[in-house]
Amino acid sequence: MNKLLGFVIFIFATNAYAKDIGVVVSVGNMTELNSTDFQKKTCDQVYAIAHTVSESKTNVTCRTHDQNNFSDTELQAQKNTNDYHLRIILLAKNRLSLEITQWSRINNSDFKTLSQNFTDSPDSRITKEMALSRSIYNFILYAHNSEKIKTTFLMYGLEESNSIARDEKTDSFIDKKTGDPISISQAVARFETEAPSHLNYMRAGVEIAAQLAVGAIFYYKNISTNKLDFDYELLNGLKAKYITGKGIRFDDNDRLTNYLHEYAGYIYYQTARSNGASPLASFLIAFAGSAAWETFEYHEVFSINDQIMTPVGGYVTGEAFYQVSCSLLKNNNISSSAVGYILSPMLAVNHAIDKSKYGSRYATDSDCAKSRWSDINFYMGYENAQKSWKPSTLSTGFIGLKAEVINVPLYGKNGEGKGLIYGSPLNKILLEASNHGNRMDLKIIAQTAMTAYYSRIVTNDQDGKAMGYDFVAGIGSASTWNHRDALKKIVANDEIDSSKQLVPSDEDYFGTINILGPLVHLTTYYKGWRIRAEFAIYGDFALVKSYAIDQFIAQEGDDGLPAEIAKRGYYFGKGYTIMDSLSAEYGRLRISYSGQYSSESVIHGYSRNKKLVTRKDEFRDVYQTNRITLNLRLSKKISFELAEEQLLRSGSINGNYNKSENELRSMGALVYRFH
Known part of the structure; x- marks a missing residue:
């Protein structure tokens, strides 16, 4: 892992070995054909960017786009001496386009053409020229480091190659048979042609680079909000992150921005996974993608929380959703495929290609394409809930998806065996949302096991009924996000207050990245009964709204507190989570229990405003749920379900400020079983 960290930093934080590039820029103005003002201004802008991005040489040839000459012979003559062509056209007063063509395309995984349109934002906070500048900056940074990016991906795919290897002494790629050194382009070309999966593996690099660029464009379009997080310029930002370490901190973004970093990691992870990469390789790629983002956005601190939530959370949700989607696709029907591809959009993109x-x-x-045991159910129904902010009981609708995928040889069938399993033997997801007028509750839980030991003996008794057991014990990770009483319409920071995002005092959110822990699964079969018990305990990194924060701030104020607590009301914490379940099934009837217990406490010393923090208050919070469910199967696909859930929530600050509440839900639902 240390080698990986050093390599990622080398790839994304240095320019010492970046290659020189030649870029031709054609600028056109469709609004004023005889004016050269836009062309001159744009060329100056590109020149300035090109000479600040990298210490390597960027040869820029800027010219007027010949709008009257379709063949543009002058442009064709530039192809042999340049690597890229940028066509920038002012289409209208408030709209321009950028098209990037790679002339020096060598490998099949290299992109051919990229394009993007830019418009002025409605409130004029960000112009199309500013967004264009950021996009060009990211492109030139990528172009200078494209061989480094290829090297990164190729190094972690070498174990599958029959013709190329890496010579650690000379730090170069070599021909496996002859030992002769070969260039990175030659190595990539050989790797791509060995198997279709190798080409897709390299294709993942291009797709993730594009995702990073798109993310940067959206980030820059929201510059008026995001600039509140700016602490550095380019050089001192990189120094603080990679040399002194002073720029390695928790950030103080709003809670949804921080949670959505897990979604970014999920996209990075599934991009690699759907291109044929293993779970480990996909995790490393998600880690590298996250590190790249933290480096590209040099203005801000290198966010500790993002570097945990993006790769680890992305791995958990990415792998669990991947397993569920692949199981759904095996049904070979429209509804299952639609749900599968909605859960895993990068799977849809690469499968279509x-x-x-x-x-x-x-x-x-x-x-x-492998066979999996799975139990995947969509449900919708009605509930009565006792909410803390409303004295009377609320009646409302809810929907959800719960799924389990098990990759154990012959699981659920007659047979016996034992051994170690790699590659996600146990996987679970739970998605559930309910509506309360202008508010909603959202629950997202994912679990996956990295590796496990299994032992099983299942036979039939004299009545032909299954008897025996399936036992699995392993190591895994999980992710939970419980968001209660959230306003459906999220109000932007700058529409309320430039320094604080105000949320309802009774809104609650409790998120955990359950980094690592043991888990056990046991299913027993006896005289028609199927009894299952599951248990897991994890060490956590958490993002938690302090449940006692309101009374604490009212009494003691927020001076001297870490920025994330003072501005947002949440803290980053450490702790543990226990997840357990027990079920008994006979014939059409199943009764089950499931629970979660999470206990978290604040982590001190890494706040963005560390120099201003003068207090070390002890924040502690607990989130606990217990649900009992009765399920009656009406047909092969349809069942009816009743459930009773208790939610216990408590918070404490310094032992002096305490708050705890008990929420009850009574639910009834129709359940459709996909698989």
Whole structure:
């Protein structure tokens, strides 16, 4: 892991070995054909950016786009001596376009053309020229480091190659048979042609680079809000992050921005996974993608919380959703495929490409085509809930998806065996949302096991009923996000207060990245009964709204507190989570229990405003749920379910300020079983 960290920093934080590039820029103005003001201004802008991005040389040739000459012979003559062509056209007063063509395309995974349109924001806070500048900056940074990025991906795919290897002494790629050194472009070309999955593996690098660029564009379009987090310029930002370490801190973004970093990691992870990468390789790629973002956005601190939530949270949700989606796709029907691809959008993108290119959506993602045991259910129903902010009981609708996928040989069937399993033997997800007028509750839970030991003996008794057991014990990770009483319409920071995002005092959010822990699964079969018990305990990194924060601030104020607490009301914490369940099934009837217990306490010393923090108050919070469910199967696909859930929530600050509440839910739902 230390080698990986050093390599990622080398790839994304240095320019010492970045290559020189040649760029031709054609600028056109469709609004004033005879004016050269836009062309001159844009060329000056590109020159300035090109000479600040990298210490390597950027040869820029800026010219007027010949709008009257379709063949543009002058442009064609530039291809042999330049690497890229940028066409920038002012289409209207408030709209311009950027098209990037790679002339020096060598490998099949290299992009051919990228394009993006830019408009002025409605409130004039960000102009199309500012967004264009950021996009060009990211492109030039990528162009200078494209070989480094290829090297990164290729190094972690070498174990699957039969023709190339890495010579650690000379730090170069070599031919496995002859030992002769080969260039990175030659190595990539050989790797891509060995198997379709190798080409897709390299394609993942291009897709993630594009995702980073798109993320930066959206980030820059919200510059008036995001600039509140700016602490550095380019050089002192990189120094603080990678040399002195003073820029390695928790950030103080709002709670949804921080949680959505897990979604970014999920996209990075699934981009690699759906291109044929293993779970470990996909995690490393998500880690590198997150590190790249933290480096590219040099204005801000290198966010500790983002570097945990993006790769670890992305791995958990990405792998669990991948397993569920692949199981749904095996049904070979429209509804299952639609849900599968909604859960895993990058799977949809790359499967569509492979289907058109190779005739099979599994051509480069053979892992997805494997058979799996699964239990995947969509449900919707009605509930009565006692909320803390409303004295009377609320009646409302809710929907959800709960799924379990088990990759254990012959699980649920007759047979016996034992051994170690790698590659996600146990996976679970739970998605649930309910509506309360202008508020909603949202619960997202994902669990996956990295590796496990299994032992099983299942036979039939004299009546033909299953008897025996399936036992699995392993190591895994999880992720939970419980958001209660959230306003449906999230109000932007700058529409309320430039320094604080105000949320309802009774809104609650409790998120955990359950980094690592042991888990046990036992299913026993006896005389028609199927009894299952599951238990897992994890060490956590958490983002928690302090449940006692209101009375604490009212009495003691927020001076001297860490920025995330003073501005947002949440803290980053450490602790543990226990997840357990027990079920008994006979015939059409199943009764079950499931629970979660999370206990978290504040982490001190890493706040963004560390120099201003004068207090070390002890924040502690607990989130606990217990749910009992009765399920009656009406047909092969449909069942009816009743459930009673108790939620216990408590918070304490310094032992002096305490708050605890008990919420009850009574639910009834129709359940549709996909698989």
